[in-house]
Amino acid sequence: MESPSNPLLRVVDIAKICGLAREAGAISVVDNTFLSPALQNPLALGADLVLHSCTKYLNGHSDVVAGVVIAKDPTTVTELAWWANNIGVTGSAFDSYLLLRGLRTLSHGWKWRSEMPWRSLSI
Incomplete structure (x- = not known):
């Protein structure tokens, strides 16, 4: 599942759906790309x-x-690590470096994105 969904921004109750999946013997998978770990932790919601x-x-x-x-x-x-290494879908060391560089500023970026609309309104 994806919540909020892209592009319609539909929000679902992740905890409830994860609970239903668990009751049915299924695993739950959440695509958290849209909110990132800075704003939502699906593992804490049961994913x-x-x-x-x-x-x-x-x-x-x-x-x-x-x-x-x-x-x-x-x-x-x-x-998952075994499969990633054997299939060859792991990133290079340089890709990892670039990703770590971005992670260092993740929370600052979200703070800026959430404050910007309010600043625009006060101009």
Whole structure:
């Protein structure tokens, strides 16, 4: 699931849907690209897996094409790492450096984005 969704900005109750998935024996996956970890933590809401497109907000400079999968269960983390390494879908060291550079300013960027509309209104 994706909440809020892109492009319609539909919001769903992540905790409720994750609970329903768990009751049905399914895993829950949340695409958190739109809000990023700066504004929403789907793992805390019960998600099993969280996806992020690092190319957008996480990187912040549009110079890396990357994505991440974050898992709550350590066994799943180990399995995903094995597959990523064997298939070859891991980023280069330089891509990782560029992504870390963007992560350092992530919270500042969100603060600026959330304050900017209010500043525009007061002009």
